[in-house]
Amino acid sequence: xxxxxxxxxxxxxxxxxxxxxxxxxxxxxxxxxxxxxxxxxxxxxxxxxxxxxxxxxxxxxxxxxxxxxxxxxxxxx
Ligand SMILES: [Zn+2]
Numbered sequence: 001x002x003x004x005x006x007x008x009x010x011x012x013x014x015x016x017x018x019x020x021x022x023x024x025x026x027x028x029x030x031x032x033x034x035x036x037x038x039x040x041x042x043x044x045x046x047x048x049x050x051x052x053x054x055x056x057x058x059x060x061x062x063x064x065x066x067x068x069x070x071x072x073x074x075x076x077x
Contacts, residue, residue, distance in 0.1 A: 004070065012069075012070040015029060016071075026061065026064060027067070028065055030061075030065070031063070035059045036053050036054055036061065037052075037053060038059075
């Protein structure tokens with residue numbers, strides 16, 4: 001669980017309102033490549049053909065922000 005200031009939360013709430021902002025693989029927001037992806041394969045035109053994920057608990061997502069980290073429970077997205 002990320003420790004965020006109110007200002008950071010507000011900024012990230014705006015980000016999560018754009019569907020393309022969150023990661024397709026883990027549903028979070030991170031600056032580096034997705035920590036959940038263990039292995040992936042691409043074909044020439046840029047389409048991904050294969051993806052393998054780490055199991056929950058097997059990867060370090062401490063730098064990933066999830067929507068539930070920025071939206072308060074009382075407020076629905
Ligand atoms: Zn991700």
